[in-house]
Amino acid sequence: MAPDRNRRxxxxxxxxxxxxYLRILGEQHDLGVDSISSDRLAELGGVNAAKVRxxxxxxxxxxxxxxxxxxxxxxxxxxxELGLTHDxxxxxxxxGNLGQALSGYGGFGARGFPVAGLVDVxxxxxxxxxxxxxxxxxxxxxxxxxxxxxxxxIVATPTASAQDAAxxxxxxxxTSILNFAPTVLSVPPSIEVRKVDLAVExxxxxxxxxxxxxxxxxxxxxxxxxxxxx
Amino acid sequence: MAPDRNRRxxxxxxxxxxxxYLRILGEQHDLGVDSISSDRLAELGGVNAAKVRxxxxxxxxxxxxxxxxxxxxxxxxxxxELGLTHDxxxxxxxxGNLGQALSGYGGFGARGFPVAGLVDVxxxxxxxxxxxxxxxxxxxxxxxxxxxxxxxxIVATPTASAQDAAxxxxxxxxTSILNFAPTVLSVPPSIEVRKVDLAVExxxxxxxxxxxxxxxxxxxxxxxxxxxxx
DNA sequence: CGGGCTTTGTGAACGCGTGCACGAGTGCCT
DNA sequence: AGGCACTCGTGCACGCGTTCACAAAGCCCG
Ligand SMILES: NC(=O)c1ccc[n+]([C@@H]2O[C@H](COP(=O)([O-])OP(=O)(O)OC[C@H]3O[C@@H](n4cnc5c(N)ncnc54)[C@H](O)[C@@H]3O)[C@@H](O)[C@H]2O)c1
Ligand SMILES: NC(=O)c1ccc[n+]([C@@H]2O[C@H](COP(=O)([O-])OP(=O)(O)OC[C@H]3O[C@@H](n4cnc5c(N)ncnc54)[C@H](O)[C@@H]3O)[C@@H](O)[C@H]2O)c1
Numbered sequence: 001m002a003p004d005r006n007r008r009x010x011x012x013x014x015x016x017x018x019x020x021y022l023r024i025l026g027e028q029h030d031l032g033v034d035s036i037s038s039d040r041l042a043e044l045g046g047v048n049a050a051k052v053r054x055x056x057x058x059x060x061x062x063x064x065x066x067x068x069x070x071x072x073x074x075x076x077x078x079x080x081e082l083g084l085t086h087d088x089x090x091x092x093x094x095x096g097n098l099g100q101a102l103s104g105y106g107g108f109g110a111r112g113f114p115v116a117g118l119v120d121v122x123x124x125x126x127x128x129x130x131x132x133x134x135x136x137x138x139x140x141x142x143x144x145x146x147x148x149x150x151x152x153x154i155v156a157t158p159t160a161s162a163q164d165a166a167x168x169x170x171x172x173x174x175t176s177i178l179n180f181a182p183t184v185l186s187v188p189p190s191i192e193v194r195k196v197d198l199a200v201e202x203x204x205x206x207x208x209x210x211x212x213x214x215x216x217x218x219x220x221x222x223x224x225x226x227x228x229x230x
Numbered sequence: 231m232a233p234d235r236n237r238r239x240x241x242x243x244x245x246x247x248x249x250x251y252l253r254i255l256g257e258q259h260d261l262g263v264d265s266i267s268s269d270r271l272a273e274l275g276g277v278n279a280a281k282v283r284x285x286x287x288x289x290x291x292x293x294x295x296x297x298x299x300x301x302x303x304x305x306x307x308x309x310x311e312l313g314l315t316h317d318x319x320x321x322x323x324x325x326g327n328l329g330q331a332l333s334g335y336g337g338f339g340a341r342g343f344p345v346a347g348l349v350d351v352x353x354x355x356x357x358x359x360x361x362x363x364x365x366x367x368x369x370x371x372x373x374x375x376x377x378x379x380x381x382x383x384i385v386a387t388p389t390a391s392a393q394d395a396a397x398x399x400x401x402x403x404x405t406s407i408l409n410f411a412p413t414v415l416s417v418p419p420s421i422e423v424r425k426v427d428l429a430v431e432x433x434x435x436x437x438x439x440x441x442x443x444x445x446x447x448x449x450x451x452x453x454x455x456x457x458x459x460x
Numbered sequence: 461c462g463g464g465c466t467t468t469g470t471g472a473a474c475g476c477g478t479g480c481a482c483g484a485g486t487g488c489c490t
Numbered sequence: 491a492g493g494c495a496c497t498c499g500t501g502c503a504c505g506c507g508t509t510c511a512c513a514a515a516g517c518c519c520g
Contacts, residue, residue: 015434023429054479056499061499065486065497083437184275198408202320202341205382206318209405284470291468291469296466297517299468461520464518468514469515473511474507475506475508480502481500484498484500
């Protein structure tokens with residue numbers, strides 16, 4: 001029977017909130033605040049205070065009863081747990097609308113995710129400068145990943161090419177992928193994939209809007225929309 | 231007809247998966263497939279087959295035992311449930327990097343979310359054409375929302391202005407907000423807010439990368455790791 | 461027309477996340 | 491020093507979501 005073999009595991013739900021706490025703590029730190037209570041942190045983060053304390057307790061007992069948490073120290077602990085003590089260079093595949101916006105956005109580098117490369121298949125785009133980043137050929141992907149020690153890849157290609165982009169990223173040695181294309185990627189189980197699907201977000205909002213109306217009158221006119229998979 | 235009681239509530243987790251099923255069904259429909267089993271749909275969606283069936287059962291019993299689901303009919307039912315039987319025009323606040331990428335992206339209009347307006351405070355941007363959409367002054371926001379019957383707003387301003395943008399959207403009559411700024415918006419409880427925070431996504435990936443390294447030594451344990459689909 | 465095959469729909473068990481409630485520790489004030 | 495006010499850390503119960511397992515239901519074929 002393995003005792004505590006697997007490293008202190010932090011629940012997924014908690015992991016997804018830690019970055020939020022981290023950002024708030026950073027803001028408070030900049031404001032000169034050096035101690036903060038779970039109540040205040042919960043208020044700023046829009047969550048329950050008990051949840052904040054439980055989340056932070058997974059990192060260890062870094063609070064002081066009767067006082068709160070020391071902001072600077074807590075920031076360090078969260079960064080350590082999230083692996084943010086060093087930079088994680090990322091490579092972006094697809095220099096289109098979205099890829100360009102991402103490259104031009106300084107927020108990533110500032111948060112420890114510098115753009116190590118931006119690649120595209122379109123020869124006419126290769127060599128052009130986009131948001132301070134030069135577009136390179138997708139053939140250089142393995143070389144970029146290897147030399148810059150990139151482990152996170154971003155898929156910003158059209159839907160039809162997303163699987164190809166993911167395959168190339170995996171082949172090049174990337175182990176985590178952030179996918180912006182509205183499609184389910186098929187990758188080896190050891191690869192971590194997260195998706196950002198704006199259409200899904202809008203459709204969830206649509207559901208709630210429709211539901212909001214449903215209380216009033218009869219069902220809305222049912223005209224089937226064209227089914228298209230772009 | 232059967233006594234159609236008030237709309238049954240659909241679990242949040244299910245609502246967030248319905249758009250995925252819908253997209254897959256659309257693709258299959260375009261491929262000429264007119265019947266599909268929960269097994270196949272689960273495979274394409276990267277989820278459990280029982281989950282698919284349970285999710286779809288919230289819409290009603292629209293499958294045929296021994297056969298599967300009729301693709302076209304199921305598409306219609308999901309669209310009806312998500313409120314996609316008609317368009318939901320959206321208004322984008324902030325015509326910067328991201329706002330422009332969103333405006334230029336045709337995928338929204340194609341999926342029933344046409345851009346009814348793109349507004350900005352920057353006078354030098356007002357009047358310019360971005361991705362086929364003309365940037366208008368933020369002062370016109372109420373008028374746009376009213377005349378175009380907009381109920382969904384998108385915040386694409388810098389972090390510091392996000393709360394202001396949200397306030398203006400709410401004041402103008404918008405009831406759902408999609409927030410791209412990395413900040414917690416404060417809005418009346420009746421307003422539905424969803425956020426898309428790329429930094430959070432990257433930091434979650436960072437956590438897993440860091441963890442991968444930390445436990446790399448003796449961890450050959452075959453702990454089945456499903457592809458995380460949030 | 462009945463038997464075998466397929467697939468749905470769902471009851472039930474399980475596991476995880478949430479939020480409450482409260483004991484335990486800390487600092488401050490008298 | 492003792493009391494008091496405050497806040498953390500966490501045991502516990504509850505509810506939601508996931509998954510299994512299987513009866514019900516439909517199709518096909520001989
Ligand atoms: N632009 C947006 O606002 C937006 C919003 C939501 C979702 N998306 C999604 O993001 C993705 C990109 O959108 P976009 O607007 O930037 O598209 P785009 O067409 O503007 O750009 C895609 C780029 O990818 C390149 N590309 C194509 N195949 C490739 C391959 N196999 N390898 C490498 N590069 C390849 C193309 O040359 C092009 O430069 C799409 O899947 C889209 O659905 C975009
Ligand atoms: N660009 C990206 O790839 C990216 C990625 C992740 C997150 N984000 C987030 O998206 C948001 C926008 O990013 P961006 O790169 O487009 O920024 P940007 O600076 O390029 O554009 C912001 C735009 O908002 C306008 N604006 C400012 N205050 C406003 C107000 N009160 N009302 C209306 N408009 C206002 C500005 O004039 C500007 O045109 C930011 O919060 C950023 O953190 C962007």
